[in-house]
Amino acid sequence: MRPVSCVAIGCSVLLSGALSSSASAQRIVSVDVLSDTLVRIDLQSGSVLPIGALGVDVEMADLATFDGELFMVTNTGAGSDTKLYRVSPNTGAATFCCDISSDSNGRTVQFGEALTSDDVGLILGYDARVDENAISFGYGRIEDGGGVQNVTNLSGCADLCDSDGAGYDPLLGVVFTVDGVEDDGRSDWGVFELSDGEIFNTDSVDEVTAMGLVNDVVVDNDLAFGVTNAPGESGALLVFSRDGSAWDLTGVTRIVGADQVVLNGVAVAAQNDCGADIDGDGDADASDFFGYLDLFAAGDARADTDRDGDIDAEDFFGYLDLFAAGC
Secondary structure, X not given: OOOOOOOOEOEOOEOOOOOOHHHHOOOEEEEEOXXXXXXXXXXXXOOEEEEEEOOOOOOEEEEEEEOOEEEEEEEOXXXXXXXXXXXXXXXXXXXXXXXXXXXXXXXXXXXXXXEEEOOOOEEEEEEEEEEOOEEEEEEEEEOOOOOEEEEEEOEOOOHHHOOOXXXXXXXXXXXXXXXXXXXXXXXXXXXXXXXXXXXXXXXEEEHHXXXXXXXXXXXXXXXXXXXXXXXXXXXXXXXXXXXXXXXXXXXXEEOOOXXXXXXXXXXXXXXXXXXXXOXXXXXXXXXXXXXXXXXXXXXXXXXXXXXXXXXXXXXXXXXXXXXXXXX
């Protein structure tokens, strides 16, 4: 693994170097399972900014985008209760899509926890169970109605056969999978092809360096982003860089206020270019204007239009300018 430079535990931000301008402009989103809220993570500062309440109780979550839409898979950790939701990247509101209970091989889908997508559709990683003594980790395509068409089962792996998160790499046609190994205090990762499921190019990082255990990753061009958490202690946004067909950890950004959030899942959400569109319907109208007034009166972070950390008159007049410009 290429060493992570400039790691200074205790600093607010730990980076291996300046991110590219395109990377720093990305809109990285995650789920805070303590408040059941969709949040945005600032790549440079590590600040967590609320987008909005999901409206559902979430204990474990993973995120992925497909065809311009954001999706979330959840389960309570109790077994076969995996659910798929469509999530508004602008308001955070989650809309139920379906329950996911079994795959095409007749196996029970338990702990569906690694969600990603390719150009065909959504892909789910899950515990595939025939009975208590016959468990493998499968990957399959989510079908209409909640079925899963099994594509492959992981092999050639130890702890990575129970992946916590995944990101599809369209350049190489492989899946980047991660797993936080709690008993050993480390996170492992590697890649595999959907055609055979054999994991290769593996690597790992200890939870001290990563400020917790990795629970998800998303690939975005030549970079990948992961999130870690250690409830009540720390958490970080990880930056990986491609090295051939492998991925090296090159940056660790401490999550500001990590003792108050527990992040699950990570995605690069579609950016809403219209700053006046509060309700996310693509227009700037009266409902957006009054919606902003409610946010401003409540001191909600979404009312901070100039992103200076304060909500004041400058933000209000800034929103008036955005509203006047329209969408």
